[in-house]
Amino acid sequence: MAVKTGNSDISKEMEYYQTDEKSTSFDKAQKQIVLLIAILSGFITPFDGSAVNIALPTMGAEFHMDAISLSWVATAYLLSSAVFLVPFGKLADIYGRKRVFLYGITIFSLASLIMTIVPTEGMLIGVRVIQGLGSAMIFGTGVAIVTSVFPPGERGTALGIYITAVYVGLSVGPFLGGIMTQHLGWRSIFLVNVPIGAIAIFLILWKLKGEWAECRGEKFDLKGSVIYGSAIVILMYGFSVLPEIKGAALLALGLLGVAFFALYEMRISTPVFDIRLLTRNRVFALSNMSALINYSATYAVAFLLSLDLQYTKGFTPGHAGMILIAQPVIQAIISPIAGRLSDRVEPRLIASTGMGLTATGLFLLTFVTETTSLWYIIATLMLLGVGFGFFSSPNTNVIMSSVDKRFYGVASGMNGTMRLLGQMLSMGIAMMIFSVVIGPVAITSEYYPQFVTSMHYAFTLFTVSCIIGIFASLARGNSHSTKS
Numbered sequence: 001m002a003v004k005t006g007n008s009d010i011s012k013e014m015e016y017y018q019t020d021e022k023s024t025s026f027d028k029a030q031k032q033i034v035l036l037i038a039i040l041s042g043f044i045t046p047f048d049g050s051a052v053n054i055a056l057p058t059m060g061a062e063f064h065m066d067a068i069s070l071s072w073v074a075t076a077y078l079l080s081s082a083v084f085l086v087p088f089g090k091l092a093d094i095y096g097r098k099r100v101f102l103y104g105i106t107i108f109s110l111a112s113l114i115m116t117i118v119p120t121e122g123m124l125i126g127v128r129v130i131q132g133l134g135s136a137m138i139f140g141t142g143v144a145i146v147t148s149v150f151p152p153g154e155r156g157t158a159l160g161i162y163i164t165a166v167y168v169g170l171s172v173g174p175f176l177g178g179i180m181t182q183h184l185g186w187r188s189i190f191l192v193n194v195p196i197g198a199i200a201i202f203l204i205l206w207k208l209k210g211e212w213a214e215c216r217g218e219k220f221d222l223k224g225s226v227i228y229g230s231a232i233v234i235l236m237y238g239f240s241v242l243p244e245i246k247g248a249a250l251l252a253l254g255l256l257g258v259a260f261f262a263l264y265e266m267r268i269s270t271p272v273f274d275i276r277l278l279t280r281n282r283v284f285a286l287s288n289m290s291a292l293i294n295y296s297a298t299y300a301v302a303f304l305l306s307l308d309l310q311y312t313k314g315f316t317p318g319h320a321g322m323i324l325i326a327q328p329v330i331q332a333i334i335s336p337i338a339g340r341l342s343d344r345v346e347p348r349l350i351a352s353t354g355m356g357l358t359a360t361g362l363f364l365l366t367f368v369t370e371t372t373s374l375w376y377i378i379a380t381l382m383l384l385g386v387g388f389g390f391f392s393s394p395n396t397n398v399i400m401s402s403v404d405k406r407f408y409g410v411a412s413g414m415n416g417t418m419r420l421l422g423q424m425l426s427m428g429i430a431m432m433i434f435s436v437v438i439g440p441v442a443i444t445s446e447y448y449p450q451f452v453t454s455m456h457y458a459f460t461l462f463t464v465s466c467i468i469g470i471f472a473s474l475a476r477g478n479s480h481s482t483k484s
Contacts, residue, residue: 047169051177055186080132082420104137109197115190139416160339171328178321231257239428286476293469295422334389347394354390359466
C-alpha cells in the first residue's frame with residue numbers, strides 16, 4: 001500500500017479498512033451466495049475450453065484449417081488469459097475484486113455470444129482472444145474473493161467446492177460439447193455460456209457485497225504489464241514456428257523478456273507482480289512451480305486424445321466426448337475430498353501424491369496406438385483424474401494461505417497464470433511436435449502414423465515433466481510456514 005500523509009488521508013484509509021473488514025465478515029447464507037457466484041464463474045470457462053477441444057475437428061473442416069491452426073483456436077484463448085491475468089489480479093487489488101470480476105464475466109459472456117456468428121478463421125481466433133481477456137478477469141479475482149470471505153479453517157473446503165465446479169465444467173464440456181457439435185453445430189457450445197453468465201452477473205449486482213481492495217491507492221504498473229505480456233506472446237509464437245530458426249530466436253527473445261520483466265519488477269515500488277513473493281516465500285514459489293509443471297504436463301492430454309479418438313479411431317464428437325468425460329468426472333469427485341483433507345493434513349503430501357499418480361497415468365498413455373483398447377484409455381483417464389484431483393485443491397489452498405491478505409489478488413492471479421502458462425506450454429509442446437513430425441497439413445488418413453508418433457513424443461515429455469514436479473512439490477517444505 002502506498003504511504004499516505006495528512007489526517008484526512010489517514011482517516012479515509014482507516015475508514016476503508018473498517019469497511020473492508022465488515023464486508024468480509026459474512027454469515028453462512030452470504031458465504032453460500034459468494035460461493036454460488038464463484039461456482040457459476042468457475043464452471044463456464046473450463047466448460048468452454050473442454051467443449052472447444054471436442055469441436056476442433058468440426059471447426060477445422062468448416063474453415064479448412066491445418067493441425068497448427070487448430071492448435072491456435074485453443075492457444076489464442078490461453079495466451080490472452082495468461083497475458084492479462086496478473087495485471088488484472090493487481091488491478092483488482094487496487095480498484096476492487098468485485099468490479100473486475102463483474103466486468104470479466106460480462107466480457108466473457110458477450111464474446112461467447114459473438115462466437116456464434118463468426119464468419120472466418122481469423123475472426124474465430126480473434127474473438128477467442130477477447131474471451132481469454134474476460135477469463136483472465138474472472139480467474140484473477142474469483143479465487144481471491146473466495147479466499148477473502150472464507151477463514152482458514154473453512155478455506156480448503158470452499159476452494160475444493162469451487163475447483164469441483166471447474167471440474168464439472170471440464171466434465172460436462174466434452175459430453176455436452178460433443179452432442180451439441182454433432183446435432184446442433186459447434187457454434188451452439190458457445191451459446192450455453194450466455195445464460196449462465198447472465199445469472200452470475202445478476203447475482204453479483206444483487207447480492208455480492210464488498211469490493212476487497214487491500215491495495216487501494218497504489219499506482220498500477222502499466223510498463224511492467226506491457227513487458228510481461230509481450231514476452232509471453234513472443235514465447236508462444238516462437239513455439240508455433242519451430243523448428244525454423246525464427247522460432248528458436250523468438251523463444252530466446254521471449255525468455256530474455258521474462259528475465260527483464262523480473263529485474264524491472266524488483267526495482268520499482270509498486271510492481272504489477274511483487275517478485276519478493278517468489279524470492280522470499282519458498283512455499284509460495286514452489287507451490288506455483290508445481291502448478292506450472294502439473295498443468296504443462298496434463299492440459300494437452302484432452303486435446304491430443306480428442307483428435308486421436310475422432311481421427312484415427314473414427315468416433316463421432318458425441319462418442320469422443322463421452323470417453324473424455326472420464327477424467328474430469330473423477331476430478332470433480334476427488335477435489336472436494338482433497339480440499340477437506342488439506343484443512344487437516346499437510347497439503348504438500350496430498351498434492352505430491354496426486355502428482356505421482358498423474359505421472360503414472362501419463363506414462364501409461366505413451367503406449368496408446370491406433371488399436372489400443374477403449375477401456376485402457378478410459379482407465380488411464382480415470383487415474384489421471386484421481387491424480388489431478390488430489391493435486392489441485394490442496395496446492396491452491398497452500399498458495400492462497402501462504403501470503404498476506406493484501407496479496408490475495410496477486411496470488412490468485414499468479415495461481416491462475418501458472419495454470420494458463422502451464423496449459424500454454426502444454427499446447428506449445430504439442431504444436432512444436434506437430435510442426436516437426438507432421439508439418440502444416442490437415443490430419444488425414446495418410447498422416448495418422450505421424451500423428452500417433454507425435455502423441456507418443458508428447459506423452460513421454462509430459463511424464464518426465466510430472467516426475468520432476470513431484471520433487472518440486474515435496475521440496476516446498478511445511479505449508480504452514482510464515483507468510484511473506
